[in-house]
Amino acid sequence: MKKAAILLxxxxxxxxxxxxxxxxxxxxxxYVGPRHLSILPAAQQPQQYQRWMDALLNDSLQGTVYxxxxxxxxxxxxxxxxxxxxxxxxxxxxxxxxxxxxPLKGDVLSVSGQxxxxxxxxxxxxxAPGGKTTLQHILLTRETSNRSREFIITYYIWGNPFQxxxxxxxx
Numbered sequence: 001m002k003k004a005a006i007l008l009x010x011x012x013x014x015x016x017x018x019x020x021x022x023x024x025x026x027x028x029x030x031y032v033g034p035r036h037l038s039i040l041p042a043a044q045q046p047q048q049y050q051r052w053m054d055a056l057l058n059d060s061l062q063g064t065v066y067x068x069x070x071x072x073x074x075x076x077x078x079x080x081x082x083x084x085x086x087x088x089x090x091x092x093x094x095x096x097x098x099x100x101x102x103p104l105k106g107d108v109l110s111v112s113g114q115x116x117x118x119x120x121x122x123x124x125x126x127x128a129p130g131g132k133t134t135l136q137h138i139l140l141t142r143e144t145s146n147r148s149r150e151f152i153i154t155y156y157i158w159g160n161p162f163q164x165x166x167x168x169x170x171x
Contacts, residue, residue: 018091026157028094028127029087032168036085041143042077049074052140056109063111066103077108078143082168084151087132094127094155094162099137102150106142113138127155 042049055061056068070077082101088094101110113136114123127133137151148169155162 026090026092026162028097028153028155028162028164029089030151030153030164030166031085031087032082032151032166036083037147037168038081038083039147040079040081042074042079042140045079046074048079049077049140052109052111061109061111063109064101065109066107067109070108072142076143077140078145080139080141080147080149082137082139082149082151084135084137084153084166085132086127086135086153088127088129090157091129092157093129093131094157095124097125097127097133097135097153097155099135100152100154101137101139102152104141104146104149106145108140108142110137110139112136 052061053070056065056070084099086097099112101107103110125133125135139149148167150165150167153164153166
């Protein structure tokens with residue numbers, strides 16, 4: 001009887017430790033470093049710029065519009081392509097991972113990397129336990145705009161929502 005009690009106590013402690021580790025591991029690791037930003041003047045990407053402006057005017061953009069009244073022309077704007085590296089250190093998969101950007105003055109619109117590459121945006125991004133991935137977020141903004149941005153990464157674990165805020169503050 002004494003051996004069974006000791007064995008059950010050890011088992012309960014191990015399962016409790018596993019549960020604590022699973023709960024602590026619900027926080028994704030996020031990295032947005034200086035090498036994770038590409039700046040492309042819109043004048044170097046005239047087809048992309050025109051495609052996005054047409055979608056904006058036709059109200060068919062699959063992204064977020066910050067300022068529908070675009071001021072200036074193609075020479076006044078740039079595409080900022082942010083790459084956000086994510087790591088799931090936990091034991092549970094992270095479902096429906098998405099990136100949102102908090103805009104600044106001069107920002108016109110933003111889209112995910114999926115939209116930019118013509119992929120189905122209804123396919124959820126999943127991050128397996130221990131897995132790593134990189135998500136892109138593309139912003140059309142004034143060329144003279146500040147490059148620093150704050151991102152909110154939203155994801156679900158077992159149907160529960162979680163958020164991580166990350167600031168990119170490179171030069």
